[in-house]
């Protein structure tokens with residue numbers, strides 16, 4: 403009899419467990435734009451603690467689960483950020499330049515759209531202008547990624563359940579939102595959005611919905627920013643605002659948050675290794691914040707990947723079997739800034755060079771740079787800056803043994819990172835569209 407009662411009890415407990423569905427998971431999806439395998443490998447060397455004999459693992463090492471192919475759907479092999487972002491946002495391959503439209507130019511829904519339709523809170527935080535290709539593919543639809551004004555308009559004009567799609571927008575891009583023909587910031591404020599235009603005021607954002615546009619276009623590069631960990635800081639703010647516990651007086655809603663370390667790609671296009679590594683540091687810091695959040699909020703799916711690699715970065719170049727991270731660590735500014743400062747200091751350029759790079763040049767290299775700087779024709783300003791920039795980069799690459807093969811993108815597979823209970827779902831080799839398809843399975847009514 404006792405056994406029978408126990409049996410009934412466990413049956414009813416079981417039924418109760420089935421009847422109460424698990425709360426819907428939060429989803430955090432992050433893109434390291436242009437972050438090919440060489441970038442995470444170089445970053446491991448860059449962040450190494452030289453006081454210890456071992457090479458410390460990175461947060462990328464801890465979360466690595468798979469690889470993804472990235473080719474676009476236009477008979478090419480190498481994708482741009484728009485086609486790759488559309489694939490990652492919606493699970494549909496498209497042509498280079500396309501934002502949220504398929505090969506037939508028809509609009510396709512993103513995972514952010516789907517999350518929104520299911521009542522999730524939504525947010526984006528990026529270091530480029532917020533209407534740049536990667537975030538745009540989650541929110542807007544355009545045949546050309548360069549339709550910046552139209553894409554910004556759609557952030558306000560496209561509605562789901564009567565409201566703009568995104569509750570929290572953080573990044574750069576004021577010039578696209580405050581224009582002569584339209585002031586989208588005013589229009590967002592009229593809809594109840596809190597607005598901030600200074601990164602220092604992140605803490606002043608106390609509730610959703612909110613819009614933060616912290617620079618005219620892209621934010622300052624990490625290497626030259628007053629806050630080099632700006633994506634990490636925006637992510638902390640986003641998690642604070644989106645976290646269900648913070649949604650007082652409402653039933654807890656799950657959230658979808660899209661993050662992008664946007665400028666790894668820009669440094670890659672510029673073939674600027676010090677610039678790229680400082681952006682990687684911000685990406686790594688952001689992933690550590692997410693890791694701590696997932697540890698406290700295990701009902702959260704975190705996936706990160708890259709849209710493609712950029713620059714054909716190699717660790718070691720020109721027959722050198724080495725890579726000198728310390729050379730990269732000592733560079734204090736991006737190459738164009740170093741070039742401008744050298745040109746401005748004229749005959750004193752050697753002191754400036756030491757301060758900004760600590761690289762000891764050979765005599766013939768000093769002479770070559772000296773000729774560029776002291777004989778510069780100032781009427782030809784930007785040409786001279788770009789010539790000196792190229793020279794600066796050549797020396798940083800030579801002394802660090804960094805290689806580049808292109809100023810554009812490359813088509814090799816990219817890594818997939820995941821953390822939390824379901825990280826196994828993203829194991830192995832797949833296409834970039836599979837990442838989106840797998841993530842969308844977690845979006846539930």
Ligand SMILES: [Zn+2]
Nearest residue numbers: 436483667712
């Ligand atoms: Zn790019």
